Amino acid sequence: MQRFERPDRPGPGFRCFVLLLIASAYSQASIKAQDALKDRVDQLIERLGSEDDAQAAKAQEALIKLGDKILPLLPASGNSAGSERAGKRLQEIRKSLDGAGNRSTGAAKVNLTGESLRLSDVMKALQRQTGNTLIDLREQNGQVATNPSIALDLKDRPFLEALDEIAEKAGLSLNYYNAEGAIGYLEGAAMMPDAAKPAPQEKYVAYVDAFRIALNQLLVSRDFATGASTANLRMEFVWEPRLRPLAMKLDTSKIEARDDKGRKITASVSGESMELAIRPENPIVDLNLNLSAPPRDAAKIESLSIETELTLPTKTLSLAVPDITKQDSKAEMGQASMRILEFEADPPVWKVRAELTTPRPAGAENLDSYRESGLAPTVALTKADSARIPLNGGFSVGPGNGPGKLVYELLFVDITGRPEDHGLVVEIPGELKTVPVRWTFQAIPLP
Structure with missing residues (x-):
């Protein structure tokens, strides 16, 4: 007769099971x-x-x-x-709390710690903690919206740094050009079927306050006819979506650069002030900079420091109503106001007509008429879990019933859930300021 004995202490399999339970609880x-x-x-x-x-x-x-x-x-x-x-x-x-409508250019901080955090929970927490909007673009681009678990130990980490780490661990690529005042995310190429992982490359990324600057390309050209040599640098300048800057200038006289021999590198056109085209709904601008190329015996640009000036709203007036279906519901803040005129659902489109009173922000007198057009309000639906859904179907504007009033017809497409469970939030620039942003890259190899 075969005899079974109960072990005096749990075996390794049981201990592993307990550890997994502990890790799962800790991760959430x-x-x-x-x-x-x-x-x-x-x-x-x-x-x-x-x-x-x-x-x-x-x-x-x-x-x-x-x-x-x-x-x-x-x-x-x-x-x-x-x-x-x-x-x-x-x-x-x-x-x-010293935060009434202020948009600090300091980085929003992220705190997320756990061994097995679901991506969906992580993205919701990022939005709650920072006020920045993130959009899952995978399904609309024919990708499967998986929900992997990742390990994180983020303590007071700047938002853009935290987002880079999360994207890398979850196998995502980030899209800054979705024109919805948000950062989108897609499945990374290395995670897709049959995709060959690219060889690891040295990354040149600088994080400064609420900004992320990446040096993506350096090209050197030498004109044998004239003897001129040019180094062209292509960079991406990204900001937290909550900021929505209106104008950006780069003064080439403030560029400081030296090669590995200690020789000074100057801009191709010194003293030039470049104004870069910004679309506030895209949290990114491309920088294209030309420098005089170092002599051939230089192996790298030892140091490169660049400074830009951004004009952006540093204070906003936020108006919100908790239910978009309630006609005549109102919100006021100072001289700004919003009133819901009408709601209509014609699936898959929700149409909201709202009357807005929007005072001209302090500092707008320094903007030309083209830049001032970027002062349009930021519009989003809100949900009970604090998530925001940016305006995604376009809008039209007409005169309102009185001076300074405009009627906006807002279109939202493919929104899940009941309309009455959604609120409307409108953010209006209240004060504009110009702030400097300076960053440095080190040891950039020359081709």
Whole structure:
């Protein structure tokens, strides 16, 4: 008769199973913490509209104590909290947290830690924590929208750095040209069937505040007829989508460069001020820079420092209504206002007509008429989980019922869920400033 004995202690298989359970629980801790914070904020916001002033004041104090990490979780406008009383308290909260409508050019910070975080949860958390919009472009480009698990240890990591790491670990490529005021993501070529992985290349990427600059190409040409030599550098300048700059200038006299022999490298046209074409809805601009090429005995550009100036909204007026289907629902902030005139659903299109009053922002007098056209409001649908859906079907504008009023007809296409579960948020530039951005690349090999 065969005898079975129970082991005195668990075997290796059991121990592995326990470790997997622990890792799985730990991996979701960061995401669950964010969800718990949002639930807490939502509960306190509901109490802001209480007729009991003591209860409302206590909720306001509790929200302020939670700190500036709750700013992305607050309603974009006081009216979305349910009452005028709540709206005033929300404005006081924003002022106390020193974030009332401000668009800091400092990098938005990301905190995500776990051994097995689902990509969908990661992307939602990124948007909640930073206010930047991300769009999954895989299905509309014929790709399978997989949901892999990745390990992350991101603590106060700048948004664009964090996004690069997430994209690399999830096998994604990033698309900055989707014209929706967002960063899109696709399946990376190396992850697609039968795609050969490219050989690893040295990357020249600089992260400065809320900006990412990548040097993608360096070409050297030598004209044997004239003896002129030129080094052409092609760069991508990316910003966090929440910023939406309007103008960018590059003064070639501020370029500092030397080769590995210590010799100075100058711009081909020194003292020139280049104005670059920017489309605020695309968070990227291409930089094409010509330098005098170093002599042939130089092996690399030892150091290259470049400075640009960006004109962008540093303060915004945010207007939001919680339900796009409610006619005559309103939102106000200062001299800016929004009113829902009409909603119509004709699947797959949702049409929202809204009347906006948009004051001219401080600093707009320094923009020419072409650049000033970029001051159009930013529009998005909002969901209960704080996710934003950018305007994706276009819009038209006509005169409103009164001076300074315009009527926008907004089209949203292929939106999932019920219309009444979606709000509308409109962000209007409130103040413009020009800020310098300077970066440096080191040890760039010459071809």
